[in-house]
Amino acid sequence: MAGTRLPSSRALAADLGVSRGLVTETYEQLTAEGYLRSGRGSGTWVSGAVRTARATTPSGPNAPEASDPYGSGVTVDFRPGTPDLSLFPRAAWAAAQRAVLTALPHQALGYPDPRGLPELRSALASMLIRRRGVVADPDRLVVCSGVAQAATLLGFALRSRGHGAVGVEDPGSPEHARLFAATDLTAVGLPLDEEGLRPGPLTTAGLRAVVVTPSHQFPSGLAWSAERRGMLLDWARTVDGYVLEDDYDGDFRYDRAPVGALQGLDPERVVYAGSVSKSLAPGLRLGWMVLPEALVDEVVERKRTMDLGHPALDQAALAHMVTSGGYDRQLRRCQRMYRERRDALLAALEKYFPGTEVTGIAAGLHVIACLPVRFGPSERFLAEAASVGVTLRPLEEYGTARPSDGAVRLVIGYAHLAPTTISAGIRRVAEALGGS
Numbered sequence: 001m002a003g004t005r006l007p008s009s010r011a012l013a014a015d016l017g018v019s020r021g022l023v024t025e026t027y028e029q030l031t032a033e034g035y036l037r038s039g040r041g042s043g044t045w046v047s048g049a050v051r052t053a054r055a056t057t058p059s060g061p062n063a064p065e066a067s068d069p070y071g072s073g074v075t076v077d078f079r080p081g082t083p084d085l086s087l088f089p090r091a092a093w094a095a096a097q098r099a100v101l102t103a104l105p106h107q108a109l110g111y112p113d114p115r116g117l118p119e120l121r122s123a124l125a126s127m128l129i130r131r132r133g134v135v136a137d138p139d140r141l142v143v144c145s146g147v148a149q150a151a152t153l154l155g156f157a158l159r160s161r162g163h164g165a166v167g168v169e170d171p172g173s174p175e176h177a178r179l180f181a182a183t184d185l186t187a188v189g190l191p192l193d194e195e196g197l198r199p200g201p202l203t204t205a206g207l208r209a210v211v212v213t214p215s216h217q218f219p220s221g222l223a224w225s226a227e228r229r230g231m232l233l234d235w236a237r238t239v240d241g242y243v244l245e246d247d248y249d250g251d252f253r254y255d256r257a258p259v260g261a262l263q264g265l266d267p268e269r270v271v272y273a274g275s276v277s278k279s280l281a282p283g284l285r286l287g288w289m290v291l292p293e294a295l296v297d298e299v300v301e302r303k304r305t306m307d308l309g310h311p312a313l314d315q316a317a318l319a320h321m322v323t324s325g326g327y328d329r330q331l332r333r334c335q336r337m338y339r340e341r342r343d344a345l346l347a348a349l350e351k352y353f354p355g356t357e358v359t360g361i362a363a364g365l366h367v368i369a370c371l372p373v374r375f376g377p378s379e380r381f382l383a384e385a386a387s388v389g390v391t392l393r394p395l396e397e398y399g400t401a402r403p404s405d406g407a408v409r410l411v412i413g414y415a416h417l418a419p420t421t422i423s424a425g426i427r428r429v430a431e432a433l434g435g436s
């Protein structure tokens with residue numbers, strides 16, 4: 001901090017175990033650069049010219065919870081959306097990086113193809129055909145920074161085609177509206193029922209583009225019915241529009257056969273988007289989009305002007321993991337762990353909150369829990385949970401519907417928590433409610 005007095009060169013040299021000459025030389029250099037000031041025989045200070053960067057507090061949707069109100073040092077955060085980051089396959093990723101660094105020719109370190117490395121596009125296309133039923137031609141696949149950049153790239157393409165708004169699911173991911181807002185598109189909430197988007201509001205909203213999560217709707221967890229999937233595609237053809245399919249957690253299915261991607265039913269109307277954010281780690285910022293023919297050139301050009309292509313080494317490492325079978329192994333490992341955690345959550349809810357109706361359990365990394373009315377009202381429930389260090393998210397946060405029955409409806413993320421932590425967290429809330 002400005003004005004802080006530094007130790008004498010003799011004392012600092014002794015503390016650090018270095019020569020006094022080295023310290024004197026360093027002080028002189030820093031004084032010459034303006035960081036320090038010194039008076040003859042009167043010591044050395046940090047100069048008033050130095051401005052310390054103000055400490056910033058992380059904010060936004062992924063910021064850590066600030067407090068530990070329970071005072072136990074252990075908070076349990078059931079927020080949805082995060083995989084278990086400790087399951088990241090460090091050894092396999094390091095091996096893939098070593099392998100590609102050894103094998104990649106120098107030319108591969110130039111600006112990459114804005115669509116992505118050819119070997120990654122081929123590997124991803126084969127995987128998406130096999131795992132998700134996507135009609136995936138590598139020439140129509142663009143590697144990007146997650147579903148988030150896929151939405152942004154599509155948003156710009158829609159804007160240039162005269163779109164002013166995009167339909168988003170209600171309830172849905174708040175991220176969708178934010179991403180499209182960044183491309184100057186207004187998000188229009190479209191209500192859902194237990195089968196998917198309700199047809200009436202979709203057809204009367206005057207839209208020509210929507211973003212949906214039909215395989216595992218976020219946050220409700222429902223899989224859209226075949227009829228509603230068909231209805232949405234009919235609508236897109238009628239209005240000459242586009243559907244962005246966000247397959248955000250399409251890799252994790254527990255007790256039912258995977259629901260194939262909507263894109264497989266009409267690849268000229270559906271933009272399919274996915275990423276490694278749930279299967280490997282969101283910090284990699286690696287994802288993909290498979291495009292209708294009519295959008296390919298514009299989206300690729302947008303991607304080029306946005307960042308001149310995706311980092312080549314990460315792409316090559318992912319291609320290596322996919323083609324070597326390491327990616328499938330990771331998915332199987334996560335699937336086993338997450339199923340166990342889901343079962344721990346279901347058991348804990350049944351034990352501590354009997355009568356709770358849990359939905360969206362067949363897939364994904366979270367469930368919806370509707371507690372019997374006697375555990376409400378919601379505000380009190382959430383306050384009691386927070387008072388014992390347990391973070392829970394009410395379903396109301398994800399949409400505009402505000403049911404008046406007083407029941408507590410929660411979106412509970414479980415994948416990032418150990419089974420014992422899940423049980424302990426739910427028990428802690430039950431005890432807090434029982435004891436209040």
Ligand SMILES: Cc1ncc(COP(=O)(O)O)c(C=O)c1O
Nearest residue numbers: 146147148173175218248275277
């Ligand atoms: C439903 C949904 N889709 C996509 C994303 C973003 O995913 P990605 O990390 O692939 O950009 C989020 C993240 O908040 C999300 O909630």
